Amino acid sequence: MSDRVPFNAPTLAGKEFDYIRQALERRHLAGNGHFSKACHGLISDFTGGGRALLTHSCTAGLEMAALLCDLGPGDEVLMPSFTFASTANAVVLRGAVPVFVDIRPDTLNIDETLLEAAVTPRTRAVCVVHYAGVACDMEAISAFARRYGLLVIEDAAQALHATWKGRPLGGFGDFAALSFHETKNVIAGEGGALVVNNPRFALRAEIIWEKGTNRAQFYRGEISRYTWVDLGSSFLPSEVTAAFLLAQLEQSREITRARLQSWNRYHAALAPLEQAGRLRRPLVPAEAGHNGHIYYVLARSAPAREAMLARLGELGVSAVIHYVPLHSAPAGLRFARTPAPMPVTDDVAARLVRLPMHLALTEADVDRVVAALGDATR
Numbered sequence: 302m303s304d305r306v307p308f309n310a311p312t313l314a315g316k317e318f319d320y321i322r323q324a325l326e327r328r329h330l331a332g333n334g335h336f337s338k339a340c341h342g343l344i345s346d347f348t349g350g351g352r353a354l355l356t357h358s359c360t361a362g363l364e365m366a367a368l369l370c371d372l373g374p375g376d377e378v379l380m381p382s383f384t385f386a387s388t389a390n391a392v393v394l395r396g397a398v399p400v401f402v403d404i405r406p407d408t409l410n411i412d413e414t415l416l417e418a419a420v421t422p423r424t425r426a427v428c429v430v431h432y433a434g435v436a437c438d439m440e441a442i443s444a445f446a447r448r449y450g451l452l453v454i455e456d457a458a459q460a461l462h463a464t465w466k467g468r469p470l471g472g473f474g475d476f477a478a479l480s481f482h483e484t485k486n487v488i489a490g491e492g493g494a495l496v497v498n499n500p501r502f503a504l505r506a507e508i509i510w511e512k513g514t515n516r517a518q519f520y521r522g523e524i525s526r527y528t529w530v531d532l533g534s535s536f537l538p539s540e541v542t543a544a545f546l547l548a549q550l551e552q553s554r555e556i557t558r559a560r561l562q563s564w565n566r567y568h569a570a571l572a573p574l575e576q577a578g579r580l581r582r583p584l585v586p587a588e589a590g591h592n593g594h595i596y597y598v599l600a601r602s603a604p605a606r607e608a609m610l611a612r613l614g615e616l617g618v619s620a621v622i623h624y625v626p627l628h629s630a631p632a633g634l635r636f637a638r639t640p641a642p643m644p645v646t647d648d649v650a651a652r653l654v655r656l657p658m659h660l661a662l663t664e665a666d667v668d669r670v671v672a673a674l675g676d677a678t679r
């Protein structure tokens with residue numbers, strides 16, 4: 302067999318090294334300098350105009366959102382279980398309780414029709430995840446949150462440049478957290494951002510971001526010295542990271558277009574296998590403009606998924622599973638609450654396979670993966 306088709310391959314956008322050299326020449330390598338501010342401007346533009354703050358990860362952005370929600374012991378946050386551990390950890394770190402809600406079988410996003418039944422007097426917020434960059438139904442979720450006086454957090458780790466009814470994701474919640482981890486569409490190695498869309502929280506967000514001090518106000522000349530005023534931590538990435546990220550953000554529309562080309566090629570080529578009942582392709586609602594973050598297929602059954610993975614491996618294709626549901630994970634059993642059965646989450650998590658998706662993927666690579674899937678679903 303020839304070379305393997307890797308699952309992911311971090312790719313340079315072009316100006317990364319040039320911008321890092323410029324950061325050194327500016328003699329400012331700590332956070333919140335020239336390159337961080339340029340990133341803040343672009344992220345704000347891309348997500349609908351909220352206040353953007355770079356963080357060292359999406360995890361950090363979610364932790365900031367949990368602090369801003371003032372979560373405390375016994376408070377509850379509704380979320381899917383089909384997500385990364387950070388979504389739940391951010392809540393647990395405040396002493397609060399993630400409450401898991403099942404997902405929709407089409408988008409694999411939180412099922413908005415099940416939210417109401419999971420509300421208790423302790424519910425403070427709902428944290429939604431736009432899986433694979435496909436939007437949750439943000440009108441239904443916002444209306445639900447308004448009805449119960451809840452805050453909305455978007456875990457938009459996978460959602461840069463994706464939309465719901467033409468409006469950018471990351472712009473709907475009171476808060477949104479983005480990821481620039483090397484596995485995402487736009488990367489900084491490790492990196493992320495918090496977007497604060499509700500202006501009521503903008504000043505406190507800046508204080509939490511700056512280790513609980515009002516240093517940002519001091520730098521703007523609004524106060525004569527800065528001091529410790531609130532909770533906070535070290536959430537800022539350095540200018541080296543921001544310089545790398547700016548090069549990526551400037552090319553992010555082109556990056557998204559290139560990923561969509563690979564996504565669309567998979568989608569067209571796999572239609573016959575779906576028609577033959579050998580796998581299921583992703584379902585994207587007409588209102589959702591996605592960003593080609595993940596191309597996944599659902600095998601017919603859990604054993605068929607294991608056989609598919611083994612055969613793809615033999616054929617040199619690096620395909621991988623995704624989340625082990627949090628509600629049945631050891632820490633999920635210990636820290637979270639699951640008020641109702643989770644049949645869709647359990648079923649989908651056992652049948653999902655992610656195919657190679659990255660900027661170095663060629664049309665020939667996609668065709669080879671599709672041919673391998675034909676073999677692996679026989």
Ligand SMILES: *Cc1c(COP(=O)(O)O)cnc(C)c1O
Nearest residue numbers: 358359360385387458480482493
């Ligand atoms: C990647 C991811 C995260 C974590 O992002 P980091 O930047 O690595 O902290 C959180 N939630 C979801 C849904 C993700 O896909």
